[in-house]
Amino acid sequence: MARPPKERKKKRKVQSKSTAKVKPRNVDHVTGDNIPKSFIFSRGKLPSSLRGLQMDLRKLMLPHTALKLREKKRNNLKDFLNLAGPMGVTHFLILSKTDSSPYLRVARTPQGPTLSFKIHEYSLAVDVAHSQARPRCPPEVFKTSPLIVLSGFGTGEQHLKLVTIMFQNIFPSIDVNTVKLSSCQRIVLLNYDKETKLIDFRHYTIMLQPVGVSRRIRKFVQNHEVPDLRNLRDVGDFFAKAGYGSESEADDEAATVSLPNDLGRVNRASTRSAVKLQEIGPRMTLQLVKIEEGLCSGGIIFNEYRVEANGDTT
């Protein structure tokens, strides 16, 4: 498709496949709220690993983000703001790098507050996949937006409240009455540690496994693999063989749910299923540094390194 370069700047995945896919709506037809959309881009030149982090963050925010957003050197924040208006983009996630460390800014357009986080540590999705024995990342997992779990933010401090509100608004809300459990496939966890004041950011996929079913039967039904019956004298032995469950099944009583509907072939309604999470996606350790009133401008509401009148730093 030969499009002029200017148009390509605005090109989003949606526009390129408007005939094949259904366009994501601006308004959620269930809750009636606007679906929040985000742009993730960088300011300044980023090294390759941070560009990988940017890509991972974009995948994380799918489907309500521009996966293939192209940015040029000469684009300012103003350009992005101008685009954001007509497209209904509500949040910006901006990555930048200084000599000391990379920074992540989360801002609400058009004039909302900006949270600045310092990234102490990060790991890319490929690093996480390398560290696992069986990495699993099916692509259909990215078709629905993730759930968000915030923990440890309940200390009551004002800036933490703002952080929670901001993150809750980035992801579209779900209606408990109408949501289909099969569409909740990813979860983002943000855990605040009071002592170190660091926020852990993790991204998992949700998998449901029926409980009380022996491993062999489960695998047989799930994977459609024909089992090896060479050593058995009777088919009944296949079912009756006492296979000890994996050690993690024992302490999972709290992690079982009973589903209202059938999910896939294996999980049936009104039987207990275990919830299993597997990590994908980037891993970050963030520290809240600054909150500004405007979009990367305006008065500073909160500053981690507040300088007192007599010159002491806190």
Next chain:
Amino acid sequence: MDELQLQDTSNHSKKRKLEHNKKKKNKAKLSETPKKQKTSKKMQKLYQKRVAEYNSDNDEDVQSEGSSGHVSEEEEIGKFSDTDEEGKKETGSQKPDTSVGVIKFSEGSKAFRMAFMKIMKKKVTEDFLGPILSGDKKLIAKKLTAEEDENAQKASRKEKLLKLNQVKEKGHVRPANFLDTKEKLLISLATKGVVKLFNAVNKAQLVQKGVRVSKSKDAKELGKKSKEAFLAELRKESLPTRFNPMTSSVNKATKTEEGKNNDPGWALLRDNYMLTSSKLKDWDKMPGGAATAVSAETLVDSSSDEE
């Protein structure tokens, strides 16, 4: 003598061409021993004789000797009356200025000797570089210093790159292969959150299911009601008297499940099921109407059965 010479020259012209090539080869491989197969015994003797005659002091006479050597050689060869094709003549050509690469053997040997003596005369310096056959020592020194500089530059560049990479990758951490306690804690937190959510969804949706079911029941009843009304209209014309108990029972069936006790809507549960054929009381009188009433009733009953 001259004739002999001429004859010999004519004989030897071809040989000389051969010898040209061989001389060239020999000049190139000065260090190698000449091929013994090719030198005949006569020629060897000739060479030995010349070696014995050789006097380095008579350098100037070599040339004249060379030319005279020609004649003497030929004379000797003529003496032996040998027509060896492989006669090795030392002199490549009678004309010394034909080609640069071809010089007289005697001249070549002289030059070599001079060079050799010069080298031997030179003092052996105790430099670490060792005896150098070519080049200026200064040049070598320059080269070495240049190499050192280059190495130093490379090392500094590498250091810079390393530092840059460190700065670039600052904060980039590769996760461990195992799940340590912190990660396990986080996973359990997330799991708890998911379980809470799923239970809430479960609750909400099961309740909904129940409501929906009853809602759907009402919808069915509504549909039925309309059907009943239609059928009632039908029956009205045919069985006006029997219409009321039927409709009343059906109406009761359309009420919620609580109203089952008094008068079961389901025809089966009524006490007078099949016993009192009140509907068919007057069947002989009104066959068509009864038939329609019965058919309507069976229709209604069957639909209530489906409930």
